Amino acid sequence: MDLHSINDLVDALEEHGGEAVIKATRKKPISSFALRDLYKHYSDNKEFVLFLAQYPLIPSELAETISTELTDEDVEIAQALACNPRAPQQTLNRLGEHPSPAVRLILARNPNVTPKECQQLALDESTFVRATIAENPSLPSYLQFILAADTEPAVKTALAGRSNIDLDVAFHLSQDPSFLVKTAVLNNKEIEPEMFQMWADLDDETNQHLLIRRKEDHPKSVLQSVRYSTHPTARFAAMDLKPLNEAEMLWLAESDYSEDRIYLAKQPQIPAAIQRILAQDTSEKVRRHLADNDALEADIAERIAASHDVQACSALAKNSNTSHEVLSQLCLHPSPDVATLVAYRDDLQDSHWDLLVNNREDSTVAEHIAFQGIEYPHIQSTIAEYFATNDNPSLRAFAALALNQPPQVILTLSQDHCEKVREAAANNPNIPEQALRALIYDTNKEIAEVAEKALFNRKHPTTSSESDDTSDESSPRLTSSPSGSRRKILNKILTFFNE
Secondary structure (H helix, E strand, O other): OOOOOHHHHHHHHHHHOHHHHHHHOOOOOOOHHHHHHHHHHHOOOHHHHHHHHHOOOOOHHHHHHHHHOOOOOOHHHHHHHHOOOOOOHHHHHHHOOOOOHHHHHHHHOOOOOOHHHHHHHHOOOOHHHHHHHHHOOOOOHHHHHHHHOOOOHHHHHHHHOOOOOOHHHHHHHHOOOOHHHHHHHHOOOOOOHHHHHHHHHOOOHHHHHHHHHOHHHOOHHHHHHHHOOOOHHHHHHHHOOOOOOHHHHHHHHOOOOHHHHHHHHOOOOOOHHHHHHHHOOOOHHHHHHHHOOOOOOHHHHHHHHOOOOHHHHHHHHHOOOOOHHHHHHHHOOOOHHHHHHHHOOOOOOHHHHHHHHHOOOOOHHHHHHHHOOEEOOOOOHHHHHHHHOOOOHHHHHHHHOOOOOOHHHHHHHOOOOOHHHHHHHHHOOOOOHHHHHHHOOOOOHHHHHHHHHHHHHHHOHHHHHHHHHHOOOOOOEEOOHHHHHHHHHHHHHHHHHHO
16 A cells, blocks of 8 residues: 555545554555644544554654643543654653553553653552553663552562562562462562572461472472471471471471371371381370371281270271271270271171170160161170160161070060061061061061061971072171161261261
8 A cells, every 4th residue: 555645645544444554554654744744634633643643653753742732531542652662752751641540551561661651650549550560671670679569469469570570579579468479479480599499498388388389490409498397288288299208207206296297197108117106196186197097007006906095996997908807806995986986887797796796895886786777697695685675776676686586585576666676576587486477467568578478488498498598697788778878878977077
């Protein structure tokens, strides 16, 4: 597009608009005479003046002339001049005092601003203007100190991201109470490595956490310093990045702070010698977390199980790696809470059920077993009779299935007011026949059907032999799927309240 006269320029602007003309004349600039004549004859046309203010090759004196004749309402034209690379210093200085913050904001982005404009904008009443000039590459170093003392975090955050930030300013910003400011300065990729080491050694908890997050950008000595921080959260975060050596484990095991010893007790690989130290710790929490560790040594587990440490033994009872021998010890623990936790495990053997049911002095654990719907027919006779008189219907139903239960007691249970007790009695192969005949007329149809089936099996034993062979009466089992679901829910609730 060849534009040599004012007429050609006016026609092009009216036909194509200012932006299109600027694009079309990149290779063939518009004549300076045409630009001056356009403003001389059409200074009252705001669209033409805006075009001149936007034109990147506008003569400097013309830009100055336009700026002197602008009104406060000509914000768009002033913004165009503020970012024009040909705008002279006088124009930029004048725009720095423009009443509109939108104009001053555009000016703060201009890399051609002089120190005078920078100082003017660094003291601007608008936070956005000050934050923008803080990012400007032309900002003199001395103004960084002024902006570092700004009351607005947004200004200091912008300053912290500068590629040429002064080290003294960076240190000042790292002590700022605003987390955003600290984050910005510690994430500045142009900061010298010595600064990171200094921040690690100063023991500021927030800064140490920020250093850990950008661990790949600083020397290993920085992480090593944070590993010995006085702040547990920072110290442990640094330790999580690299496995502990034996010296560090010993340091933690002998620490005066329980947080250190608890953290150590949770580690996946702890030497036996360190475990023995933690097993004798004065803090219940330390011993509990050690007992909950999957890598717990067998002899230490046995020592914990033989103790009266209820918290540690409870954690041991929930530990999925606890051996069957240790579980046997826990079955007879003086605290019923510990034995109850064992009863909710899914990996128990017959010997464990025998200990939980027949070898405890209390009936608390047996009640939990009964409530889960677990059948254990090998209850000792005296214990079965005792359970049969218990007020808990679940425990009476549990006793009604005992193979060693005297017939007279089964007869009594078959007349129990609770339906599940009568149903359990009907399922006992040792129930007297007269009791079965009475249960055939039970008001509960399911109980009547069970009794009728049991009575039929007695008269026709060969018919029921195949079904009897498929059942395994030697081990406890869940009576039904609803009971199994209930057991899982109870297990979760019990685990929650014991943690």
